[in-house]
Structures are given as structure tokens and as C-alpha cells.
Amino acid sequence: MPRKVSQRKKKSSTSENEMGASNNSEGTLTEISCEAVGNLLRRANKGGTSKKKMMPEFQPEHNGTQVLEPILQPNTLEAGHCSRNPMGNVSLDKGCLDSKEELDDSDWEDGIVPKDDHPMTIELNVTPDSAVRKQSHRASAKDKDLAELVHKVHLLCLLARGRLVDSACDDPLIQASMLSLLPAHLIQLQNVTKLTSKALHPLVSWFHDNFHVRSTNAEKPVCFALASALESREGSPEEIAALSVALYRALNLTARFVSILDAASLKPDQSCRPDASGSSKGIFNTSTPMVAKLKLDFKSPKQSLSSYDIDKVCESSLGRSRKSKKCSTTSHMAQSGDPPISEDLKSSITKSQTSETQDNDPESCLADKSHKSKRKGDVEYEMQLQMALSATTVGCLESKTESGANADKENFSCPSKRVKRVVSADTSTSSQLISTAVGSMKVGSPLYWAEVYCNEENLTGKWVHIDAVNLIIDGEDKVESMVAACKTSLRYVVAFGGHGAKDVTRRYCMKWYKIASQRVSSTWWDSVLAPLRDLESGANSGVAQFRPNQSISTESNTGHSFVPTRSSLEDIELETRALTEPLPTNQQAYKSHPLYAIEKWLTKYQVLRPKGPILGFCSGHPVYPRTCVQTVKTKERWLREGLQVKADEHPVKEIKRSIKPQKVQDSGADDYECSDSMENSKLYGMWQLEPLNLPHAVNGIVPKNERGQVDVWSEKCLPPGTVHLRFPRAFSVAKRLEIDYAPAMVGFEFKNGRSHPVYDGIVVCAEFKDVLVEAYAEEDEKRRAEEKRRDEAQALSRWYQLLSSIVTRQRLNNCYNNNLSSEMSTDIQGKNENESNAAVCADNDNNQSPKHHPVNKSGTDLDTSFDTPVKDHVHVFLKEYETFDEVTSLLTKRCQCGFSVQVEEL
DNA sequence: ATGCGGAACATTACTTTGCCATAT
């Protein structure tokens, strides 16, 4: 946000140059000035005039000056002046000051009177950041949509990634290798029938001691990466967690791979706040940068490690820790004799550092921000220092390592101490936090872990959280604080198993109300997860059963609906957590909390009933269960749902109804009357209602309301014994058949500033339905036939008009311009000839054809001869009346009416 | 550093049943 400010400041400083250079900048300049003036005035009028009032004054003017030439506009208001002033085009006219009398004169004059060349600096320097910021950073609906889309797509990608990892954990080779590494006494675990989390401790401990998180070998597909990690006993957090899952599965335990899906923020502006959460910096900042990784996979290291890729990796949501890891890789690579790459990397890293703050908003780099970026720079500096140190260390240790390509292996012998040191350096900004939060465990945010199903926990069995990397068993309650300490958000925790997935966020998130708004709409998420859930529950019910005779059936509940499955038991557990969430400590959380409510945050149409029990207090406000919140509505609103208020029920709440501004034209007296007669809306609750009890239709008469119609909000609103016929002209049929009907009003629409009822069809008694439908069909048929007839008649008449005009034209041609006889062409009959050029003329001799047709006798008046008689006549050209002129090759066809056509044979 | 609450906007929900001049 302060970026914009600085941008504006920059612009202001160069404004004079820009002025001369181009007009384009003037809009911006004007804008700046407007804002500056607005802010000045706002400050001046603080408390008096509200901002709302001020802004519209500037807006239109500002628009105008953008289009027009602001300098030359004589009638601009104060905003225009302000923008001009700094440009040196001073000439303040009195009119300007006059025009803004309504504003605070003295303040205004103070602001603009100076005629020197530099008032601008003053103006822009006093521009309060807040106003500019507010304007520029309020996300538009488009931004929101985009952010949501990105969030969704990112989630899908992360889900897919999780499934990939899950599949890799099933790899028999990996599992077998894990088993082969396992000491004999731990292998016994697969024979344990009553598994408790405690029993897992030695196993997890062994794993923790033997596998460490370190640099990534992400260039390979998951399975290979796993194999490699297995070989080196080191890998990314994801790989190590996956290996642990593979180990559990190898031991025939039921295990899931669990991952925090740290997707790009759902809210558009989150990415602008580097410190809001360490992880939200855009989509590439995922903990599982699949794209970048895959990209790398297909290229030689030299080509693939472009700065772009590295940027992505370095910005990954593991954030600093991951960054450092990558960097340590870098150093190793440098060690292994590939200086160009390391150079690339270094430069790219620095690039990423510097660009990180600027890329989002290229125009900016600001004073306010500076200390933050400085801090960041410090972090990076420390990181690089650590890198260098570790590289040296590795270099010493490393004389024994062989291939540069296998950089991952280089640190095999490296003590985990070193790793931890690097990691702690990464997170140095929050290292205190971490150390307070999780004691001496200096780790990055846990993003991956395992869940093992322990059938002896909790009577019914339980999925136990096992973070082998951090040696935490059954620490589901610790995850939230650890994640919080690392500034990662815990919005989606998904357990992967059986190629499916299940959202288990509830198990790890104690403060759901804090993350609820950061999650995508549950309907979408549920629908996405539904098929994956089925896969997961199907697999984890059937696979790896501990004992066939276990009291809790692990089979899917196909036969008996009440046999609890492992999955359904887990559902119950998660549901229970959802229902036993602790009370939020801040009031705002109660606004839309699904479980709790405080009266203060109820909406206009909500009441508490019953008003109790009180579950607790928040800042002195009693907290009630959300189930006590009832929605209340007016009678009319309930009517729409087919409900009516019972007799003798009093409104449970009354709210002021807004005054209708319809008859405000009159004087104050009327106004007074108006407000006097203003009624309150009476609201009723669900418990005061009964099903709508409309009068029955009797004797074919439809019961109507006071307006002689039926309000058909829904089917429920139809009086019993009536039907709604949605035919366009049904009423006319009913009228004709003398059937009683009522117009069906289905809603309102706003037109011309008023609400108008919208009608759709009619309501009639049910017994007339068939008759009406039949009659309507008949009528419709008739109507169509009539329409067709009309269309045909119209077509005929138009043809007639066309031909008449042709004839008239031809006749005129004949009379006044004989040379143009073949100008017009027509094909009237078109069945005998393929002629292309036909000369038409009116032949009024009637020599051959005439048979007491009135036309023929009408003599020489050509106009009249054609006008009347030929109407409604279709010319018939009989063969016997044809004549053919050999010389001119003209075929003359004649109708009995005397009309003739000459056709030229080609 | 964090959360709270107010301010400033943005968005949504609620409202809810013509009139007059002109042509036919």
C-alpha cells in the first residue's frame, strides 16, 4: 500500500517534466491532485463534513479533466485548479473560489492562494497515506474471483500431489527397503494386534534417528525421490514423511500420509502482505512446487535451474527454511564443480530477494516498507552466511563424495546438528517465537506427517498423529501452535490413503472460527473431496485390518447401516470436535459462528428463542448456542413459504419500516403525517406458524385476494382445489368459456421506479383444467392457422405490390423511354423456361385473351385498368395464349385478365 | 505483536399492486 504512495510522490517530483512531455500523465496528476485536495479538505473539515459528501464533488470533475485539457478549462472546479496549480498554470480566477464556497473557505484559500511554482510539493507531501492506500488497495470483485479461482486450482494441484505421494508410499520396493533397514526387534510390530500409540514409540524414534530432513532431490518423480531419500536417509520434509508412511504400511499398519495444503490465499490482498503469513505469497509459494519440479525434471541441471525456477522454489511456502535448503543445495553444487550454475543460483536468489518486494507492484519501493525489506535482506544475508559456512563444512567432509550429480548424498554423513543450524537460521525472524512455542525444537513448519490407526486407543480406535521428523507422537494438539509459530496457516489438513483423501483439519485445528473464512466454500470443497473420501474410506476400511474378529467392524457397512466403520467413527470424532469447539475470545467471531452466538451480533431478522442456556461470556456478553437463534419474518414473507401466522400470535419483534419516498412532494405537514402513519414491520418466528390454510375453491369459483388475484409465490400458495395454468393467453380462453379465474401474480419487478406485479397465467379450479387445456390447444391451433393464413395473405399482397410496381415502372419506361425495355427482369412463372431475361409489360390490347373481364374493357386508362380488377387474382398463363416472335425471339405469355409477359429466349 | 472496535466503503436484501397522453 505505501508503494502507491511512493509512486505518487515520485510522479509529483517529476510532474513538471511530464507536463511538457505528454498529456497522458495529466490524468494521473489530476487524480493525485484531486486526492490531495480531497484529503486536505477532509482533514480541514474533520468531524464536520463527512467524506461521503466530499468525494462526489471531485469525481466528475476529475473525470472531465482526464478527457479534456485541464489546463485550458476555464470552468473547472477546485480540483482542476489544484491540479493545474502545481503545473505552473496558475491564474487563479475568482470564480473558482466562489464556486466552492460551500466548503471551508479559509482552509481552501490557505491551500491554493500561493502562486509560486511549488505548491505541489506541499500538497502531495501532506497526502495522507491512508486515503491513497484505501483507494488503491481495495480489491475489486474481479480480483476476488481471480483469487478464488487460483485458490481452488491450487488446492486441486495440492490434492493431486498428495495422492501422488500417497501412491509412492505404497510402492512395494520402497516398503521392502524400509523393512530391510529396520532392526529385527522393531519388525515385531507387525504382529502386534492391540496397537497403541505408545507401542509405536520405538519405531518412530528409530525412524527419527535414521532419517533426516535435508536438501531436496525434487528433480525426480516422487517414487524415485523416495528411493533416493531412502538410500541417503535424507530428503525433503515431504519425502521423509512419506518414507515414514511407507514404513508403517510395510509393517502392515494402517497409515495415511497427511499434508497441510498450503494453498494460495483465498483473499486477493493477502499476497500483498508479506508478513501476514509466511506462506501466502502467491501460488508458486506452495510447499510442493510441482510445476517447477517437473520442469526441472526434463532438463539438464544447467538449463533447468533458471532463475525463474529458483525464484519459485525460493518463494515456496516452506519459506525460509526451504529457501535455505535450496541454497545449501546450491552450495553443494558449487562444490561439486559447476560454478556457472551456482552463479546462476546465487544471482537468482538475490534476484528473488530483491524482486520479491517489487514484483507485485513494480512501480514501487517505498519508505514505509523499507525496514521490512531490510529485515528480509538481513535474513537472506544470514542465510547466505550459513550457506557459506555449511558449504565449507560440507566441503571438508566432502572430499569423499564422488559424483556432483548426486548432490543429495553429499550430506549423508553430515550431522543433523548442521541441518538444524541452517534451519534455525532460516527462521531467524521468528526464531524466538518458535523457541517459545515449541521449546528447543527448531524446525520449520510441519507440513507433512503421518497418521496411524491405533485400534487400542480411545476404546473404539483412533487415528494417531505421528510426526516422525519432529519425533512427536499423538501430538495433534501441538500442530496448531507449531504451525502458528511458523506463520503458516492451517486451513486444510488432508489425509491421503488408498489413492483417496479426507479432510481432517478438525483434528488439528482447535480454533476453527479463525480459519473458516480462509477456506473455500464448503460445498465446493466437499464435492471435490467426495470421490476421494470414498476411495480413502473404502481402502482404509478394507486394507490392513488388524484383527478379523475386532469388535469394531472395519468392513464397509454395506449390509448393516449401523455397523460403525473406521471411517464413520472418524467422522463422528471430527464432528464431535466441531461441536465442542471452545468459545472464541473475541466478539467478532460470534458474528457468523456456526455454534455460538451473542445477542449483540444478531441481525435484524434474528431473535434468541429460547434465550438460554448461557454457555459462557465474552467481554461480558452472554454466549448462547447458535441453535437458539431463530429467523423471524413478516407475515407476507412467511406466506411465500406457504406458512401463515397462527391466530392470537403476537409479533415477537417489530422493526421500523422504511418510509416510502413516494409522496414526499407535499409539504412538511404531509411529511409529518407520513412519519406518523409509518408502521412497524411485525415479525413472527417459526414457532408461531402453521401451514397455510387458504379457503377451498367451491362451485368452480377461485378464492381471490383483495385485489382479485392469487399470489402464486409457490405451489403452496395455491388455494386448494385450484391449479395454475401458465399459458400466455389462458385468460381469454377462460373468459370465452366463462370459467372463473384469477390472474396469477408470481412476483414483482421494478420498472420506472416502482414495483410492478408480474403475472404469469391464471389460476382456475382444478376441475376446469382439462377443459381449459383442451380449449387452449384448440384455440392455439386456430390461432396458428389464422397466423399462417395472415402470413400467406401478406406474402401474396406483397408479391402483388411488387409486381404492380414493376409493371408500372415498365409502363412508364415504355411510354417515355422505349430503349430501356429490357431493364427489368423477372421470373414470374419460371416453370417452362430457363430464361434469364424477361421483359414484362402490360399489354392492354386484350386482343387474344379477353373474355368479359372488366379490366379489358376499361379502355385506355392504364392506371385504373390495373388497380382494381387484378386484385386477388393469380395470373394464369395458358399455353394457347402464348405467341412467339421468331425475329425478336420474344415469347409473349398472356393471362386471361389481359396481363402479359414477354420472355426473351436465350 | 495482537486483537478490538470504529470508520469507510462495497454489496446485498428488502421494498412491493401507475398514470397520463394519445390513438383507436
Add this chain to the structure above:
DNA sequence: TATATGGCTTTGTAATGTTCCGCA
């Protein structure tokens, strides 16, 4: 003279949601 038709200015208001900012 009675009836049909078309055009007119176009919601306005309040509640609710979201974001920012100052303050404790």
C-alpha cells in the same frame, strides 16, 4: 365516448459484509 396503448425519471434505503486503521 370508452378503451387500448405506450412511455415515463428511474428505486431508495437500510442492513450486512469487508477492509483498514488507530488504539490499548
